[in-house]
Amino acid sequence: MIEVVVQFFRDYPLLWTFVKAVVLASFTLLIPLAVIWVERKVAGFIQSRLGPLHVGPQGTFQTVADALKLLLKEDIVPSGADKRFFYIAPYIAFISTVLSFMVLPFAPGWVALEMNVAVLFVIGVSLFNVVSILMAGWSSNNKYSLLGGLRAVAQLLSYEIPMVLSVLAVVFYTGSLSLTGIVEYQVKHGWLIWQPPIMIAALIYFICALAEINRTPFDLPEAESELVSGFNTEYSGMRFAFFFASEFANNFFITAFAAALFFGGWDGPILPPIVWTFLKVFVMIFVFMWVRWTPPRLRIDQILRFAWQFLVPVSLVNLLFAIVLGVR
Amino acid sequence: MSALQLAILVLLTAMTVISALMVVSVRNLIHAGFWLLPFFLGIGGFYLILSLEFLFALQLLLYAGAVMVVVLFALMLTRDVMNPRVRQTNRLAIAAIAASASMMGFLLIVIYRQMGALTVVPGQVDAEAITRELGRMLLTDYVLPFELTSALLLSAMLGAIFLARNPKVELEEMEG
Numbered sequence: 001m002i003e004v005v006v007q008f009f010r011d012y013p014l015l016w017t018f019v020k021a022v023v024l025a026s027f028t029l030l031i032p033l034a035v036i037w038v039e040r041k042v043a044g045f046i047q048s049r050l051g052p053l054h055v056g057p058q059g060t061f062q063t064v065a066d067a068l069k070l071l072l073k074e075d076i077v078p079s080g081a082d083k084r085f086f087y088i089a090p091y092i093a094f095i096s097t098v099l100s101f102m103v104l105p106f107a108p109g110w111v112a113l114e115m116n117v118a119v120l121f122v123i124g125v126s127l128f129n130v131v132s133i134l135m136a137g138w139s140s141n142n143k144y145s146l147l148g149g150l151r152a153v154a155q156l157l158s159y160e161i162p163m164v165l166s167v168l169a170v171v172f173y174t175g176s177l178s179l180t181g182i183v184e185y186q187v188k189h190g191w192l193i194w195q196p197p198i199m200i201a202a203l204i205y206f207i208c209a210l211a212e213i214n215r216t217p218f219d220l221p222e223a224e225s226e227l228v229s230g231f232n233t234e235y236s237g238m239r240f241a242f243f244f245a246s247e248f249a250n251n252f253f254i255t256a257f258a259a260a261l262f263f264g265g266w267d268g269p270i271l272p273p274i275v276w277t278f279l280k281v282f283v284m285i286f287v288f289m290w291v292r293w294t295p296p297r298l299r300i301d302q303i304l305r306f307a308w309q310f311l312v313p314v315s316l317v318n319l320l321f322a323i324v325l326g327v328r
Numbered sequence: 329m330s331a332l333q334l335a336i337l338v339l340l341t342a343m344t345v346i347s348a349l350m351v352v353s354v355r356n357l358i359h360a361g362f363w364l365l366p367f368f369l370g371i372g373g374f375y376l377i378l379s380l381e382f383l384f385a386l387q388l389l390l391y392a393g394a395v396m397v398v399v400l401f402a403l404m405l406t407r408d409v410m411n412p413r414v415r416q417t418n419r420l421a422i423a424a425i426a427a428s429a430s431m432m433g434f435l436l437i438v439i440y441r442q443m444g445a446l447t448v449v450p451g452q453v454d455a456e457a458i459t460r461e462l463g464r465m466l467l468t469d470y471v472l473p474f475e476l477t478s479a480l481l482l483s484a485m486l487g488a489i490f491l492a493r494n495p496k497v498e499l500e501e502m503e504g
Binding site: 014082085115116117120121123124125126127128130131134135138146149150153154157 | 332358359362365381382384385386387388389390392393394396397398400401404405456
């Protein structure tokens with residue numbers, strides 16, 4: 001039976017590509033349901049409440065219900081909005097997330113597109129997210145949205161630089177730009193997190209990842225208490241759901257990327273590789289949430305100053321060390 | 329070339345040319361900035377069908393990502409860009425045409441000289457060897473132009489900072 005299916009797809013590679021694309025897109029839409037449920041439970045735990053309880057066991061289907069509600073809601077477009085860009089901005093955010101999942105190895109052979117420059121590709125694609133936020137903020141014709149969009153660009157661009165530099169440290173250490181290659185190197189030589197320069201790189205990556213996915217000490221683009229809801233103030237219904245979904249899917253992706261870069265990806269004893277990937281990802285997501293519900297929000301100038309005056313120099317020096325101490 | 333490949337090539341070309349035309353013809357500067365995105369992606373697509381994955385990733389990272397966002401950001405910080413009564417175009421069309429025509433001329437000369445080495449349908453290329461050769465040439469034979477380019481970019485950046493600096497605001501910050 002399985003050979004027939006495999007043979008069928010080998011005969012029609014285009015169809016196989018299509019199936020992979022559909023699976024990835026659905027994964028990107030469905031994984032936020034899980035992440036958001038975990039987020040609500042963790043937030044509840046940290047604030048001494050119970051979190052969602054009523055829909056399904058332990059409130060598991062609460063997010064599903066919310067997603068359905070959002071899909072059924074009216075699609076409101078502000079009268080002064082720049083309609084074309086207002087319409088497509090959420091989809092650009094979503095597509096950028098799907099594209100980054102495309103090159104992510106979940107387990108040996110479980111990667112939609114084996115690309116030997118996957119790391120560069122991921123960084124490039126993640127910048128589309130910035131474009132979509134700017135597009136949403138500008139086209140909404142709303143002061144708060146515009147401020148959120150501008151802040152998002154300033155913050156994401158500033159943190160992109162130390163992030164890229166810390167990822168480059170890993171690239172120089174392993175001599176590979178392919179995510180599969182980096183994970184295989186770690187399977188052979190042990191996890192990179194135990195190497196001193198990479199340890200610092202991982203720490204920088206962690207801080208920048210928080211900023212990249214707009215989690216609380218860095219959630220300036222949304223900042224409910226000052227900007228209503230930031231760049232997505234004017235969005236409602238399905239378009240809002242797409243922004244929300246891509247944000248949480250991004251949360252998943254950025255931790256999975258970290259797992260592949262620093263924590264050996266699918267590497268681990270006894271359990272099957274795919275379970276290890278998800279285990280590492282959810283442990284890291286938990287840490288992200290822990291950070292989100294603990295410190296308060298910073299100011300935009302503090303955030304930018306921290307990026308340019310501390311993170312960039314440190315990651316540059318660290319990159320030098322990584323090159324010197326790297327294998328070749 | 330199969331029908332599918334031809335279709336992809338035609339689509340890519342159409343996307344690149346149309347979005348390039350939109351960039352220079354729309355009246356709204358921000359719209360022009362956003363139209364840069366499909367244009368850069370189209371160029372990246374050409375690299376991809378030549379199986380130059382490295383160049384594709386760089387195109388994505390530097391042009392579709394960084395340059396695009398920086399251009400948009402500069403536009404957003406420009407005063408009065410939101411004001412519909414301020415005209416956002418200038419009268420330099422002839423100079424712009426002259427500049428791009430001369431650029432086009434240089435490119436045509438280069439392509440014409442290499443005509444013999446070009447094939448109508450590019451076959452399978454060894455992308456890794458090309459990437460390695462590219463890296464080697466940039467740091468040996470062409471190291472001077474390479475460094476000059478970076479010096480040019482650096483001076484452009486310094487110039488931008490100098491022009492954007494507002495001495496009055498800075499003074500107030502120092503006092504406060």
